[in-house]
Structure formats: structure tokens, C-alpha cells
Amino acid sequence: MQMPTELKNLTEKAAEKYQLNVLRAVSRSITESYMANKGTDTQTTETDVFGAVYSVVRMPATYGAVYSALQHTVECFEMGDSYSLLDVGAGTGAGSAAASTLLDISSFTCIEREPEMRRYGEKYLEACPAASGKTEWKSYDLRSGIKDRADILLSSYVLNEMTEQDRIKTVKDMWEHTNKLLLIVEPGTPQAFSQLRRIREELLREGAHIAAPCVHEGGCPLFGEDWCHFTVRVQRSKLHRLIKEAAVPYEDEKFSYIAFAREKTGHIGSRILRHPQIGKGNIGLTLCSPDGCESIVVTKKDKIAFKEARKSECGDLFICNKDQKLRRINNG
Numbered sequence: 001m002q003m004p005t006e007l008k009n010l011t012e013k014a015a016e017k018y019q020l021n022v023l024r025a026v027s028r029s030i031t032e033s034y035m036a037n038k039g040t041d042t043q044t045t046e047t048d049v050f051g052a053v054y055s056v057v058r059m060p061a062t063y064g065a066v067y068s069a070l071q072h073t074v075e076c077f078e079m080g081d082s083y084s085l086l087d088v089g090a091g092t093g094a095g096s097a098a099a100s101t102l103l104d105i106s107s108f109t110c111i112e113r114e115p116e117m118r119r120y121g122e123k124y125l126e127a128c129p130a131a132s133g134k135t136e137w138k139s140y141d142l143r144s145g146i147k148d149r150a151d152i153l154l155s156s157y158v159l160n161e162m163t164e165q166d167r168i169k170t171v172k173d174m175w176e177h178t179n180k181l182l183l184i185v186e187p188g189t190p191q192a193f194s195q196l197r198r199i200r201e202e203l204l205r206e207g208a209h210i211a212a213p214c215v216h217e218g219g220c221p222l223f224g225e226d227w228c229h230f231t232v233r234v235q236r237s238k239l240h241r242l243i244k245e246a247a248v249p250y251e252d253e254k255f256s257y258i259a260f261a262r263e264k265t266g267h268i269g270s271r272i273l274r275h276p277q278i279g280k281g282n283i284g285l286t287l288c289s290p291d292g293c294e295s296i297v298v299t300k301k302d303k304i305a306f307k308e309a310r311k312s313e314c315g316d317l318f319i320c321n322k323d324q325k326l327r328r329i330n331n332g
């Protein structure tokens, strides 16, 4: 997974004016605050260098996570022709950029309270052909009430920065301002997952339906150390490797997500929760199904299931009934 070349080049350019030791120090502070994930709303992004480092170090990963989550969601959700999109806590625009490459978006509204993030985001989305000339940026604090609405509301890597009280209040507000689909993407950590579980319970009570990744709307069967998360492999640029002092040319971004829909989606199949275990003539799958979590072994004897399992990855739907069909999107 990689951001479109033009976007990637622009993000790299943003960091060029800073020395490597400065970029590394800011990058470390971003990682520390990301890992701490305290939900205390203390993160400050009010510097140009923060925006520049975020662009190079985090944007490719958040772009990849939103792209994957959205791709999985639209497989389960009957998509129409064109949608308006509201990106709350848009940062430097990674989520909107990912959505613009996957869906036909008629208008983008990005809410971002930090001017330095917004400034970069404005520049980047103008460089995305599908978002250029269609994007409006607004600066306000989400906690004071969302003032816009759209068909699709996207919140990526935002809610975990809030206190529990603000998070629940804000997510209910997000739902009220969603016409069709609310997609929430968060870090793939146990802490962020437990926040998503609580959000899941709250919004189900508000009458929301779940489009993905859950294949049912009953209680979540994952507890304790077991948490629902997925991984997207993101290519590292040369500068990303230098800043992160990384040995390998890619990073595996772990993310958790949940997509709520106004309309009930006819769930089919089970969700693959771990990397499939490929053996000789058999494939082991950990699945979340309407009956709970289960581990199954698919053997070659079951031709249709084996064929489906062989091309599957963690996060995919597993459908082995030939009468049921995935709505795979063209550019996936």
C-alpha cells in the first residue's frame, strides 16, 4: 500500500527544510504519544514541524488504514453513485485522500482545529485529483458540537485523543450528523479496541446498524487480551526509513475500525480475524461469525471453501457458500 505518488512527494517536500535530528525528535514524540494513547486530550500539534513530520511519518499509515477499512466496509454496504464526505479531525487529510481514491465523493468537508495540520491538509487535498476544488476546510473543536452533516462521516485516529466522556458525547454527535455511513478508524491497540467496543454498544442502543467488520449485531465475543484488529503493510519512503531508523522498507500498521450504517446490511459470511495459517493441503482460519469466534480448518476436500480460503487475508469476509457473492469493488 502506498499513497499516490504526487501526494507522497508533497509530504516529503514538507519535511525537507528540517534537519534529520529535528525530524527524528519530533517523530519520537509522536510515537510516544500514540503508544501512550491516554485519551487525555493533551496532544498539541500547533507547530509547522509537527505537521511536516506527521505528514511523512504517520500519513502513509493512516491513509493505508482508512483505505483498508473503507474497502472492507463497501464490500458489505450497497454503495450508491456519489456521496458527500465529512472528515472530522481531518489532520493533514490522509483519510479524505484515501476515500477520494476509492469512492466517488461529490464534496469533502474537513474539520480540523489545529491551523498547522489544516494548512498541510489543504495543500495535499488540492493535489488529489478527486478532491481538488471540492473540499471545504473548517476550524472548530468537535467537542463544542458538530455543525455539518454528510452522507459519509469519517473519523480516523481522533477519538482516542479524547477523554471517555468527550468521546461518547462526540461519537453520538457524529452519528446524528451522518446520513448513511459512519466509519471510525483507530489504532490497533487493546486500549483503542476497548474504546470501540464501548462505542459499538452506545451506537447500537441509538439504533445504528453495523456494516463492518462485525458480521452480526449481538455482543462482541472478544474479551481481555483478545482484541479485534487488522494490519495493512505500508511501503516506507527513503526519508521515512531515515527518520524512523528502520531496517525494513515497509511498516505494518495495526488498526481497528467499525462502520455504522443507517440501513441494516444483510450480513453474509464470517470475518477472518488472524492471518490464515497455511498448511499442506489445509488452511487454518480464525473467524468471527454470528455464533461467536471459532477456529476452523479448511481442507482441499472442500473445493469451494479451500479456493476462497487460499485467496483470503486477515480482515476479509470468508464466504464459502457459492450462492453468496462478495461485492468486490473494481479498484481494490
Ligand SMILES: C[S@@+](CC[C@H](N)C(=O)[O-])C[C@H]1O[C@@H](n2cnc3c(N)ncnc32)[C@H](O)[C@@H]1O
Pocket: 045, 058, 059, 062, 063, 088, 089, 090, 091, 092, 093, 094, 095, 111, 112, 113, 114, 117, 140, 141, 142, 143, 155, 156, 157, 158, 161
Ligand atoms: C492523529 S490526528 C489524525 C488525523 C487524520 N484523521 C488522519 O487519520 O491522519 C488527530 C487529529 O484530530 C484533531 N482533533 C483532535 N481532537 C479534536 C477536536 N476536539 N476538534 C477538532 N479536531 C480535533 C487533531 O488536531 C489532529 O489533527
